[in-house]
Amino acid sequence: MILKSVRSVHNNDFVGTYECEWCGGEREVMCYDDLNFHTNVVPRLECHDCAQSTLSATKCLLVAARRSAIPRHPSIKAKKEAQ
Numbered sequence: 001m002i003l004k005s006v007r008s009v010h011n012n013d014f015v016g017t018y019e020c021e022w023c024g025g026e027r028e029v030m031c032y033d034d035l036n037f038h039t040n041v042v043p044r045l046e047c048h049d050c051a052q053s054t055l056s057a058t059k060c061l062l063v064a065a066r067r068s069a070i071p072r073h074p075s076i077k078a079k080k081e082a083q
């Protein structure tokens with residue numbers, strides 16, 4: 001989810017409207033403006049329309065990598081052939 005607008009601010013608390021990078025759906029969230037919220041909480045916010053989060057893309061890439069989308073380093077292959 002990407003922060004689109006801020007509605008109200010009180011000290012470090014704010015109400016933000018977040019937009020889903022997958023479907024464009026919007027969600028209003030009570031937020032706390034600190035590093036933990038922006039780096040750990042926001043990437044895990046799920047869209048109410050499509051249930052995806054920012055980390056969904058990362059998970060998809062990791063799954064693809066584990067399914068051999070990324071070729072092994074040549075030195076690993078050479079060691080296996082030498083055995």
Ligand SMILES: [Zn+2]
Nearest residue numbers: 020023047050
């Ligand atoms: Zn969405």
